[in-house]
Amino acid sequence: xxxxxxxxxxxxxxxxxxxxxxxxxxxxxxxxxxxxxxxxxxxxxxxxxxxxxxxxxxxxxxxxxxxxxxxxxxxxxxxxxxxxxxxxxxxxxxxxxxxxxxxxxxxxxxxxxxxxxxxxxxxxxxxxxxxxxxxxxxxxxxxxxxxxxxxxxxxxxxxxxxxxxxxxxxxxxxxxxxxxxxxxxxxxxxxxxxxxxxxxxxxxxxxxxxxxxxxxxxxxxxxxxxxxxxxxxxxxxxxxxxxxxxxxxxxxxxxxxxxxxxxxxxxxxxxxxxxxxxxxxxxxxxxxxxxxxxxxxxxxxxxxxxxxxxxxxxxxxxxxxxxxxxxxxxxxxxxxxxxxxxxxxxxxxxxxxxxxxxxx
Amino acid sequence: xxxxxxxxxxxxxxxxxxxxxxxxxxxxxxxxxxxxxxxxxxxxxxxxxxxxxxxxxxxxxxxxxxxxxxxxxxxxxxxxxxxxxxxxxxxxxxxxxxxxxxxxxxxxxxxxxxxxxxxxxxxxxxxxxxxxxxxxxxxxxxxxxxxxxxxxxxxxxxxxxxxxxxxxxxxxxxxxxxxxxxxxxxxxxxxxxxxxxxxxxxxxxxx
Ligand code: FES
Numbered sequence: 011x012x013x014x015x016x017x018x019x020x021x022x023x024x025x026x027x028x029x030x031x032x033x034x035x036x037x038x039x040x041x042x043x044x045x046x047x048x049x050x051x052x053x054x055x056x057x058x059x060x061x062x063x064x065x066x067x068x069x070x071x072x073x074x075x076x077x078x079x080x081x082x083x084x085x086x087x088x089x090x091x092x093x094x095x096x097x098x099x100x101x102x103x104x105x106x107x108x109x110x111x112x113x114x115x116x117x118x119x120x121x122x123x124x125x126x127x128x129x130x131x132x133x134x135x136x137x138x139x140x141x142x143x144x145x146x147x148x149x150x151x152x153x154x155x156x157x158x159x160x161x162x163x164x165x166x167x168x169x170x171x172x173x174x175x176x177x178x179x180x181x182x183x184x185x186x187x188x189x190x191x192x193x194x195x196x197x198x199x200x201x202x203x204x205x206x207x208x209x210x211x212x213x214x215x216x217x218x219x220x221x222x223x224x225x226x227x228x229x230x231x232x233x234x235x236x237x238x239x240x241x242x243x244x245x246x247x248x249x250x251x252x253x254x255x256x257x258x259x260x261x262x263x264x265x266x267x268x269x270x271x272x273x274x275x276x277x278x279x280x281x282x283x284x285x286x287x288x289x290x291x292x293x294x295x296x297x298x299x300x301x302x303x304x305x306x307x308x309x310x311x312x313x314x315x316x317x318x319x320x321x322x323x324x325x326x327x328x329x330x331x332x333x334x335x336x337x338x339x340x341x342x343x344x345x346x347x348x349x350x351x352x353x354x355x356x357x358x359x360x361x362x363x364x365x366x367x368x369x370x
Numbered sequence: 371x372x373x374x375x376x377x378x379x380x381x382x383x384x385x386x387x388x389x390x391x392x393x394x395x396x397x398x399x400x401x402x403x404x405x406x407x408x409x410x411x412x413x414x415x416x417x418x419x420x421x422x423x424x425x426x427x428x429x430x431x432x433x434x435x436x437x438x439x440x441x442x443x444x445x446x447x448x449x450x451x452x453x454x455x456x457x458x459x460x461x462x463x464x465x466x467x468x469x470x471x472x473x474x475x476x477x478x479x480x481x482x483x484x485x486x487x488x489x490x491x492x493x494x495x496x497x498x499x500x501x502x503x504x505x506x507x508x509x510x511x512x513x514x515x516x517x518x519x520x521x522x523x524x525x526x527x528x529x530x531x532x533x534x535x536x537x538x539x540x541x542x543x544x545x546x547x548x549x550x551x552x553x554x555x556x557x558x559x560x561x562x563x564x565x566x567x568x569x570x571x572x573x574x575x576x577x
Contacts, residue, residue, distance in 0.1 A: 222492050
């Protein structure tokens with residue numbers, strides 16, 4: 011490293027140099043040591059429900075195709091042709107029977123295997139075509155529909171990587187037998203800020219809320235946000251796990267039993283009790299807002315803002331460079347919920363936290 | 371002043387986002403734009419065209435001058451205001467759009483109140499300097515007297531003062547206008563942006 015980073019982090023006093031939030035060298039090291047070794051969130055299984063469905067995402071700084079290759083499996087393939095490296099798939103999403111390179115037409119199966127170069131007979135006799143498939147991420151796992159991948163072939167299993175935060179993710183993403191589903195493709199926007207700003211904001215910066223989000227809290231006739239800051243704020247807990255994940259839980263103030271479960275539909279409540287254990291049910295029952303981050307760059311929030319429905323949202327802070335990120339944001343609801351409820355959750359979720367959200 | 375009331379529902383289904391049924395196979399294609407067949411409708415005469423043009427220019431000027439409450443008064447009570455971006459899909463697939471803004475009168479009022487008061491907005495404090503160009507206006511008679519369907523192109527330059535960021539938005543707007551004795555009102559606005567990823571920290575201005 012060219013710069014002398016000694017002293018950028020003072021663990022004793024809890025200080026970090028602002029250099030860490032702009033340096034391109036730090037960014038390169040983060041890609042190498044964090045993003046190429048950690049489990050990275052790529053998307054949700056309900057975005058690619060049918061065989062051949064795919065979305066194009068990023069694993070670290072490498073573009074990848076996330077494709078459902080069989081009804082029960084998802085592959086993550088480097089979006090780069092094995093011939094001369096052309097970008098294979100140039101759409102954001104689609105459904106296909108195979109991937110055909112736009113440069114010279116090499117064709118791949120949806121599991122990444124090379125089907126034909128079109129000129130196979132011109133290759134040397136000892137050519138091993140079976141080794142010329144698209145480069146797969148060695149580790150792909152799904153946790154209640156949340157698809158993660160990791161470039162490191164020696165990675166610990168996803169469940170171990172998530173550790174104790176899994177208990178919370180389960181409460182949000184597996185609280186009914188059908189699980190959650192994505193309600194629309196993600197909003198995407200670029201912002202000139204380091205990805206860590208987003209991750210940190212969701213893992214442990216509840217203090218910004220009354221100031222940064224003064225607009226929605228002042229204009230919210232239902233006063234739920236102000237009440238959240240003032241009354242319920244006394245019942246907040248901060249959770250940090252050994253693996254570096256964390257979340258903040260804000261409970262409804264005691265004495266507000268009539269608001270339990272907030273806006274969750276009646277019909278879903280028995281399903282929560284069926285799918286979760288009693289501690290998880292109790293948490294959901296009393297929860298006003300939960301906001302957290304899975305290391306390094308996946309955040310989630312379930313909150314009620316204003317008079318609308320509580321919405322569950324995932325944010326991904328994709329690092330584009332040391333000073334820029336692309337934000338992706340998805341809204342979720344229970345599969346079993348009725349369409350009217352899902353539509354309201356989607357509208358309300360994006361009204362508050364989308365690419366044009368009033369909380370921004 | 372009593373307005374003409376909401377337009378009949380058959381107008382509301384035109385030129386707006388239609389939510390496709392959320393089946394397993396088409397979760398990603400769920401929101402699609404149905405383009406109205408504008409060509410099948412009679413174009414307005416010169417006098418009406420000029421009146422519509424003047425209205426759209428005046429309305430654009432209100433937004434650039436930050437007279438948001440005056441602008442809001444030009445909307446009907448059942449306004450549907452939407453801004454969409456594109457999910458890039460292969461040519462043979464159906465184009466899909468996502469609503470990044472989807473407001474009714476109530477939620478739009480909240481947005482307008484917020485940007486009217488710099489103290490209530492992080493994104494618009496200090497306020498963005500905006501300059502918009504509205505052009506390529508086409509106008510058609512709706513199925514009922516006093517209802518017009520228009521398309522126009524918009525190019526909006528938004529300079530976030532206090533930072534080096536600028537937002538540039540290009541899109542086609544599809545409006546439904548209603549005329550009563552007070553003039554025109556906007557009953558529907560859909561802004562279809564020619565973008566998949568917004569290159570702006572947040573879309574905090576009105577289009
Ligand atoms: S680079 Fe893909 S076929 Fe040549």
